[in-house]
Amino acid sequence: MKTKYFIYLLLFCGSFSCDIMDKAPLDIISxxxxxxxxxxxxxxxxxxxxxxxxxxxxxxxxxxxxxxxxxxDEGRQGRDWHPLYSTWKGGFLNKDGGLLxxxxxxxxxxxxxxxxxxxxxxxxxxxxxxxxxxxxxxxxxxxxxxxxxxxxxxxxxxxxxxxxxxxxxxxxxxxxxxxxxxxxxxxxxxxxxxxxxxxxxxxxxxxxxxxxxxxxxxxxxxxxxxxxWGKVQINGLVEFRQMKQNVSGKHLMMLLKKLSILNLLHYIIRIQMIKLRISGNCSWMRTM
CATH class of the missing domain: 1.25.40.390 (Serine Threonine Protein Phosphatase 5, Tetratricopeptide repeat)
Incomplete structure (x- = not known):
C-alpha cells in the first residue's frame, strides 16, 4: 500500500513542468x-x-x-611628496612596470x-x-x-x-x-x-x-x-655628454661660465626693457 502511495506521489510531482525552476538570475544581465x-x-x-x-x-x-x-635622468623634481616617489621608495616600481x-x-x-x-x-x-x-x-x-x-x-x-x-x-x-x-x-x-x-x-x-x-x-x-628623429637623440644631448667626456674639467667650467654670463646679460637687458616700458620712455622701440 505504501509503495502504491509513493508511486502516486512521484506521478503527481512529475506532472508539473520544470519551467518554474528555470528563472533568469535577477542580479546579473545575460x-x-x-x-x-x-x-x-x-x-x-x-x-x-x-x-x-x-x-x-x-x-x-x-x-x-x-x-x-x-x-x-630626464629631469629634476624638487619635491619628494608626490605619491609616485613614495611608491618608488617603497619598492613598488620595477623594470616590469609595477604600478606604472x-x-x-x-x-x-x-x-x-x-x-x-x-x-x-x-x-x-x-x-x-x-x-x-x-x-x-x-x-x-x-x-x-x-x-x-x-x-x-x-x-x-x-x-x-x-x-x-x-x-x-x-x-x-x-x-x-x-x-x-x-x-x-x-x-x-x-x-x-x-x-x-x-x-x-x-x-x-x-x-x-x-x-x-x-x-x-x-x-x-x-x-x-x-x-x-627616431635615430637621433633630442637636443644634441649625446654630443654634450661626449663633450663632457672629452673636454677637461677646466675647459668645461670656462664654457659653463660663458653660458652663465650670456644668461645674465640676457636677464639684465630684459629688466632694462621692462623699466623703459614702465617709464613710457620706449619710443625708440616702437620705431624698430
Missing part, C-alpha cells in the same frame, strides 16, 4: 539580453569609455610625465567583443550599427595610441580572445611601432565616414567625424616624428 536591447548596448559603450581614464590627464603631464621624468604598468588589453578585448556581437544584433538598424561600431573603434584606437606612445611596438589584437584558447593564440607577437600607428590611421579613415559631425545633447562627449580625423593627424604626427 549576454543575450545585452545584444538584444538598445539601451544595454549603449550602456556597454559607456562602460568601455569609462575605462579611458587616461584621457582625463592627456596633455596635463603632471600625473605621468613630471614624476617619471624626475625618477629618471599600463597594459589596457582588457579594454581592447571588450571593444573587440562588441564589434563581433553587434553584427548579429537585431536591436539596432544597420545604419546605427555603423555609428556604434565607430564609437567603439575610436575607443580601441585611442587605447592603442596611449600604449604605443608609452611602450613603442605592441601586439595589435582585433579579435576577442578566449581564456581557453591555445597558448600560441593567446601569446600574440609584438608588432612594430610604425604598424601600430598605421593601424590607428587606417581605423580613423574608415570610421570618419560613419561617425556624424555632431550629436544631440544626450550624446555629448562621443567622438565625431572630426575627432576621428584629429586622432588620425596626431598619430601621423607621432609616426612622422619617429621616421625623422
Amino acid at each position: 549576454e543575450e539580453a545585452v545584444w538584444n536591447d538598445k539601451a544595454l548596448i549603449n550602456s556597454y559603450i559607456n562602460g568601455v569609455y569609462s575605462e579611458l581614464d587616461f584621457l582625463i590627464r592627456d596633455g596635463y603631464g603632471y600625473e605621468e610625465v613630471d614624476p617619471t621624468s624626475g625618477l629618471s 604598468e599600463q597594459w589596457r588589453y582588457s579594454t581592447i578585448r571588450k571593444t573587440n567583443e562588441f564589434l563581433e556581437k553587434i553584427e548579429t544584433s537585431a536591436a539596432v538598424s544597420e545604419s546605427e550599427k555603423k555609428v556604434l561600431a565607430g564609437k567603439i573603434r575610436y575607443a580601441r584606437a585611442i587605447t592603442y595610441f596611449f600604449m604605443v606612445k608609452r611602450y613603442g611596438g605592441i601586439p595589435i589584437i582585433t579579435k576577442a580572445q578566449s581564456i581557453d584558447a591555445p597558448m600560441e593564440e593567446l601569446l600574440v607577437s609584438r608588432d612594430k611601432e610604425i604598424d601600430v600607428y598605421d593601424f590607428i590611421i587606417d581605423e580613423m579613415d574608415e570610421i570618419a565616414k560613419d561617425l556624424p559631425e555632431s550629436y544631440g545633447s544626450d550624446e555629448v562627449g562621443y567622438p565625431t567625424k572630426y575627432a576621428a580625423l584629429a586622432l588620425k593627424s596626431r598619430a601621423a604626427m607621432y609616426a612622422a616624428s619617429i621616421a625623422t
